[in-house]
Amino acid sequence: MGALSSGNPDDFALVLAAAAAAFQSNRTFAEREVNDVLRHWLAHSGAMLDMDHVELRRWLVDNRLLGRDGFGRVYTRGSPESEAGALAALLEGIDLTQAAHDARERDAAAREQRKRQWERRNRTADA
Numbered sequence: 001m002g003a004l005s006s007g008n009p010d011d012f013a014l015v016l017a018a019a020a021a022a023f024q025s026n027r028t029f030a031e032r033e034v035n036d037v038l039r040h041w042l043a044h045s046g047a048m049l050d051m052d053h054v055e056l057r058r059w060l061v062d063n064r065l066l067g068r069d070g071f072g073r074v075y076t077r078g079s080p081e082s083e084a085g086a087l088a089a090l091l092e093g094i095d096l097t098q099a100a101h102d103a104r105e106r107d108a109a110a111r112e113q114r115k116r117q118w119e120r121r122n123r124t125a126d127a
Helices: 002-006 009-020 031-043 053-062 083-091 096-126
Strands: 028-030 066-068 074-077
Touching: 009 031, 009 053, 009 083, 028 031, 031 053, 031 074, 053 066
Parallel strands: none
Antiparallel strands: 028 074, 066 074
């Protein structure tokens, strides 16, 4: 995520907000639960990212999207006054895994349709 954080700040904020949205607000999480949530998120909604859950957890804590007690044992959903925090609030309650799945299916259907059109044009041109 180092490359992502040094690139477009809006993209970086959106990725962090999407990851933070995977956590319920008004609830505490043990570190193991945080790791499980982040692993799941990285395997599904965040599958396009090349990072591990520990790196993502650090970014979330550093940007105050996750709060952590002094011992690193108890985490809560943060509420930072930043662009990422505002985006996380907007994403609350949205099933990003399903949204990503739906978008991938729409893209695959559109690609298939373009392929069929291309094949029809080429068959007609060859005839």
